[in-house]
Amino acid sequence: MQLGRVVGTATATVKHPTFQAQRMLVVQLETSSGGPDAEPILAFDRLGAGRGDVVLVTNDGRALQELLGPTTPGRWSVIGLPDAGLEKGERR
Amino acid sequence: MRIAEVIGRVTLSRLKEELRGGRFLIALPMPLAALTEAAPGRGEDVIVYDVMGAGPGSLIGLSEGREAANPFGKIKTPVDAYCACLIDQLDI
Numbered sequence: 001m002q003l004g005r006v007v008g009t010a011t012a013t014v015k016h017p018t019f020q021a022q023r024m025l026v027v028q029l030e031t032s033s034g035g036p037d038a039e040p041i042l043a044f045d046r047l048g049a050g051r052g053d054v055v056l057v058t059n060d061g062r063a064l065q066e067l068l069g070p071t072t073p074g075r076w077s078v079i080g081l082p083d084a085g086l087e088k089g090e091r092r
Numbered sequence: 093m094r095i096a097e098v099i100g101r102v103t104l105s106r107l108k109e110e111l112r113g114g115r116f117l118i119a120l121p122m123p124l125a126a127l128t129e130a131a132p133g134r135g136e137d138v139i140v141y142d143v144m145g146a147g148p149g150s151l152i153g154l155s156e157g158r159e160a161a162n163p164f165g166k167i168k169t170p171v172d173a174y175c176a177c178l179i180d181q182l183d184i
Contacts, residue, residue: 008184015177042093061159073155073176
């Protein structure tokens with residue numbers, strides 16, 4: 001599990017069938033100092049996170065397979081929205 | 093999944109039977125600056141198995157590692173990078 005910031009949303013018409021009707025966020029994972037950690041990822045979200053939000057994401061593919069089915073090629077999903085304190089810079 | 097830009101294609105003369113029907117793309121993962129400010133930098137190139145029909149210039153959802161073989165179900169397939177969706181729009 002890792003913290004990241006939502007930088008936007010992605011829309012795809014042609015996609016793996018298990019992605020149908022799912023919300024995909026573009027999330028930039030962050031290091032403990034708040035800097036970017038590697039390239040942004042596409043994460044599935046059912047919690048309603050929006051641009052600028054800090055999110056807790058998991059790279060447990062099994063967790064996503066529970067939601068989207070065993071053949072899904074997705075991996076990352078949003079599992080929590082931290083309290084506002086984090087966004088005010090407590091982490092930095 | 094990372095977001096990647098397709099820059100080319102690999103053609104194979106011989107390949108494992110399980111891989112027939114797909115194509116092999118050359119794709120470069122997109123760092124945050126490439127998505128937000130159209131910066132020229134890209135990540136390390138990846139060869140990606142594709143059945144969605146992505147072409148040069150397409151932005152794709154790049155599934156990597158164990159999850160990349162999930163769409164093949166129980167058929168053991170040596171794929172570790174899979175084009176999971178064609179991105180129409182990024183709202184960033």
